[in-house]
Amino acid sequence: VYVVFSEELKCWCRALVKSVQCWADGYQLGCFLVDYAKYCSVASENIRVLAGAFAKIPHRAKKCRLHCTKPLTLHIDYCENTAKI
Numbered sequence: 001v002y003v004v005f006s007e008e009l010k011c012w013c014r015a016l017v018k019s020v021q022c023w024a025d026g027y028q029l030g031c032f033l034v035d036y037a038k039y040c041s042v043a044s045e046n047i048r049v050l051a052g053a054f055a056k057i058p059h060r061a062k063k064c065r066l067h068c069t070k071p072l073t074l075h076i077d078y079c080e081n082t083a084k085i
Contacts, residue, residue, distance in 0.1 A: 001055070004031050005046040014050065014057075015042070 004015045018039070019030035027044035076083045 001034065001050050002031075003048040003050050004029070004033075004040075004042040006033065006040055006042070007046075008040060009033075009036065012048075015040075017047075
């Protein structure tokens, strides 16, 4: 876990680095923001090592497959032999 500056959120966030891409002007890091459960790209100059008590705070968001999904209800009509969401 590192600390990155998110341009979108305008703040420093804890993040897991998922990928590194080489660009003409430097590196772009694909990161998962553990406290916001979202992905973002960060320039290499906006990444820092996680230090001290900040590293001991538990993550508020966990990456899971159901993140950002909307619940759906399946209606089954046995008389008509149909189903719809």
